[in-house]
Amino acid sequence: QKEVEQNSGPLSVPEGAIASLNCTYSDRGSQSFFWYRQYSGKSPELIMSIYSNGDKEDGRFTAQLNKASQYVSLLIRDSQPSDSATYLCVIGGGSYIPTFGRGTSLIVHP
Amino acid sequence: SAVISQKPSRDICQRGTSLTIQCQVDSQVTMMFWYRQQPGQSLTLIATANQGSEATYESGFVIDKFPISRPNLTFSTLTVSNMSPEDSSIYLCSVVGQSNTEAFFGQGTRLTVV
Numbered sequence: 001q002k003e004v005e006q007n008s009g010p011l012s013v014p015e016g017a018i019a020s021l022n023c024t025y026s027d028r029g030s031q032s033f034f035w036y037r038q039y040s041g042k043s044p045e046l047i048m049s050i051y052s053n054g055d056k057e058d059g060r061f062t063a064q065l066n067k068a069s070q071y072v073s074l075l076i077r078d079s080q081p082s083d084s085a086t087y088l089c090v091i092g093g094g095s096y097i098p099t100f101g102r103g104t105s106l107i108v109h110p
Numbered sequence: 111s112a113v114i115s116q117k118p119s120r121d122i123c124q125r126g127t128s129l130t131i132q133c134q135v136d137s138q139v140t141m142m143f144w145y146r147q148q149p150g151q152s153l154t155l156i157a158t159a160n161q162g163s164e165a166t167y168e169s170g171f172v173i174d175k176f177p178i179s180r181p182n183l184t185f186s187t188l189t190v191s192n193m194s195p196e197d198s199s200i201y202l203c204s205v206v207g208q209s210n211t212e213a214f215f216g217q218g219t220r221l222t223v224v
Contacts (some may be wrong), residue, residue: 001198032212034212034213041200041220042147042217042218043202043215043216043217043218044153044202044215045215046213046214049212052113053125088153089111090213097141097143097155097158098143098155098204098206099151100153100211102151103152
């Protein structure tokens with residue numbers, strides 16, 4: 001049984017700060033790692049994907065992957081109130097069926 | 111990326127009735143999934159919709175309650191049968207892109223059973 005663990009939060013950060021979201025996973029065979037953002041009442045939307053160890057940056061977002069530690073994180077720089085949402089860590093394997101974490105609620109306050 | 115049209119976007123239904131949710135994709139995709147998201151919870155996989163054969167259901171979900179059709183590589187339906195208030199959830203259609211990596215989601219169907 002694949003497991004994806006996230007702290008449910010809420011994580012509260014002030015506007016302009018760095019928000020750090022973390023995720024661990026159980027399946028060492030996992031190959032694909034994603035972060036989705038879900039606003040209340042809306043469907044999840046893909047914001048970052050990462051497949052190899054290290055950092056991947058896209059605008060204010062940086063995904064970090066450490067396969068040896070089975071750990072993936074998402075950093076959001078210069079956090080904005082519009083970033084307030086639930087962030088879902090999603091893991092994929094060879095025969096891809098997405099496994100979702102429970103999500104971390106992020107609150108960015110002015 | 112794949113563009114997914116899911117409908118209806120919301121519905122209020124009487125207990126004991128059934129609702130069919132449709133999912134249309136703008137391109138052929140190999141893998142399609144149906145998820146449920148109960149209030150305050152993460153997504154739970156109901157089943158994998160298989161083209162031309164019976165869906166593969168996850169533990170706790172059965173075909174009699176959630177019959178699924180997938181007549182081709184761009185379309186699937188999920189029926190929620192004999193509904194009860196416990197079925198009130200958001201139901202999401204999802205597909206995996208051509209590269210077999212990212213997942214994409216329909217807009218979701220917000221179902222309320224009264």
